[in-house]
Amino acid sequence: MPSTSNSKPLTPAAPNDMTIADSYARIDEFINKNAGEQKFKVEDDNHGMGMISTVGDHKKAVNMRLDGSTIRNYLINNGFQFGDDSICSRK
Template sequence: MPSLTNREPTTPAAPNDMTIAECYSRLENFLRQHSDIKQFKVEDDRHGMGMVSTLDPIYATNIRLSERTICNFMLNNGFQQDGDHILSRK
C-alpha cells in the first residue's frame, strides 16, 4: 500500500500510484527510447493497469491506463493498428 508521506519525493511513482500525466509521460518515454522498434503489443489486466511491450517481448512498461486508452494515444501519435493488440509505426 502506498505511503501517505513520501520521504523521497523525486522517486518515480509505482505504476498504480501514477497520475494520468505521469502515465502518458512514461508511455511517451518508452516509445521514444525504443524508436528503432516498429511493432508494439498493448494489453491490460482489466483492472486499470495496461502494459506496452515490444512485439518480441524484450522490453515492456506498465501504465495505469486501459488498453483502449493506450491504443488511442498511440493511434493519435503516428501508429497504425495491425491487429487486435498490435500497433506499428507508420
C-alpha cells in the first residue's frame, strides 16, 4: 500500500526562522529561475505565509514568510503588474 505522507513535497516549506530579507531573496530567486514565465499567481494563507507560483502547464511554486499583499507590493515595485487580485505578469 502506498504511503499517505509526502516525504518530498513539491513546494519547499518556509523555515520558521526565515527573515524578511530571506523571503525577498526567495522571491527573486524564483522569478529569476523562471525567467521564461510571463505570469505568476500570488496566494496567502491568512496567517503570514504566502506563496508565488507559475501559471500554466508546468506548475512551480515557492513559499515564504510574507503575506500576499506584501508579495504583491514587492512584485509591483520590481516591474510586474496585476490584472486581478492574484495574477501578475511581467511588464
